[in-house]
Amino acid sequence: MNPAAPVVGVGGVLVHEGRVLLIRRGKEPLYGRWVVPGGTVELGEPLEEALVREMREETGLEVEPLELITVFDRIQRDGGRVLYHFVIVDYLRRRLSGEARAASDALEVAWAAPHELERYDLPPKALEVVRDAFRRSGLL
DSSP states (O other): OOOSSOEEEEEEEEEETTEEEEEEESSSSSTTOEEOSEEEOOTTOOHHHHHHHHHHHHHOOEEEEEEEEEEEEEEEEETTEEEEEEEEEEEEEEEEEOOOOOOTTEEEEEEEOGGGGGGGOOOHHHHHHHHHHHHHTTOO
């Protein structure tokens, strides 16, 4: 990857019945790591529509965004060269329908309770976002 500009991504946290939905990524960046579902925004696509589309593509679930959780940068460098730069907009979301399954670039899906998060070795920012969503949902 040799980006000319940052790429906008959306992600989100779906808390359902006391558990959060996680995916194990099937491509770079973060190949093989557990994270919250999400992906890149297409040209002309509003953020919330991208969020709904990405969730459907990765997990088969229909969702609706509830509230913005955070906006942050994920930048990977190799010396002075930027390998990638994503600006990620994370939302809390609500499940409307469907059963979670790995699809698109997700290798696996898992539902994790707050006390199970450590076993998934989430990247620090993803763990922070998930814990914040649990707090907002009254589970922490």
